[in-house]
Amino acid sequence: MVDAAGAPDLNRRLADAVERLGNGVRALAQRSARDCGLTPLQQQVVLALVRQPPVRNEVTVLAAEFDVTRPTMSDAVAALERKGIIDRSASSDGRRRVLSLTAEGLAVADRLQVWDAPVTEALDRIPVDDRAVVLQSLLGTIADLQRRGVISVARVCPSCRFFERDAHDDAAAPHHCSLLEVALPPADLQSDCPEHHPAA
Template structure:
């Protein structure tokens, strides 16, 4: 039977769209991708008897150069202090995380992984394998350009207050964009005095200092 009325938007014939429509579809694609990524992470979390935020905390603590305080983590994950305290208490109860006095402020404490927590974090790190397996076959130039595009989007969201924390190259005071004519090594890190290209842009840099910071 012939369908009456207009086709749904996702099955209608492609047309020349205006910029606003393209922007909406890009936002929708990012949301769909984010949903898939969250699903993969949640499956890994539940398989190990953890909540999603507990899993994210273990992964975050395994990659950080400087042990964070609970308040730092609350800002990082954009949750309340009470929510973060509850998640950390659960991880400490499971003997996956421990507290130690903060060397810079003896009144505070920093969080570190225990040996068991580090081992589990290593296993949890494979949550993204389905994504990275597909990405492994994608053209390098496409991946590098997409990384730059996404980091610029993160920087814009951070600048407008949507994201509380962004330790990316493009938000760092040491980053000099397009400082060189070489298209493969176009940017420059003033901290390391090193040229690099889009493919080497960092998503979470331990040496990051916010742009504009003295």
């Protein structure tokens, strides 16, 4: 499909731009993971364990989080255990195995914290209002892909049952979170909300 000027359709160009950005992000992840002696998936696991609540630090949950099979995630976790980066311990109910970072793992996680600095630095040169619009658009797309079954886990505002889009007349804060009972500006939308409850 082409637009009136004969250029590729805007949606196609946006999808191509997202793909190119994804390629760049993957290249950064591969480079930083390699520098720490890890695979990109192992890097994702390390960063997840330092950033997300302990209740989500299980092999099955992480497999869904990163859209890989449970055996693939188990292999990544086993390799991290062999490297002394993570430990497994019994959960409080004794039925599950919870993952946590060792002292060495915390040091690795600290090194990895800035792996995406070239991306965040490039974004920092874009006006805040423009970044907020892009964030809102991307989170809406992620929520739609999750509804279609393309993405397994999406704890983004637009996929949450507490999110009310365009609930307020205020253009600066048009959305509403009925869990927190607050108006939400586009810049405050969450990409990984710990209070997320999937919409029906």
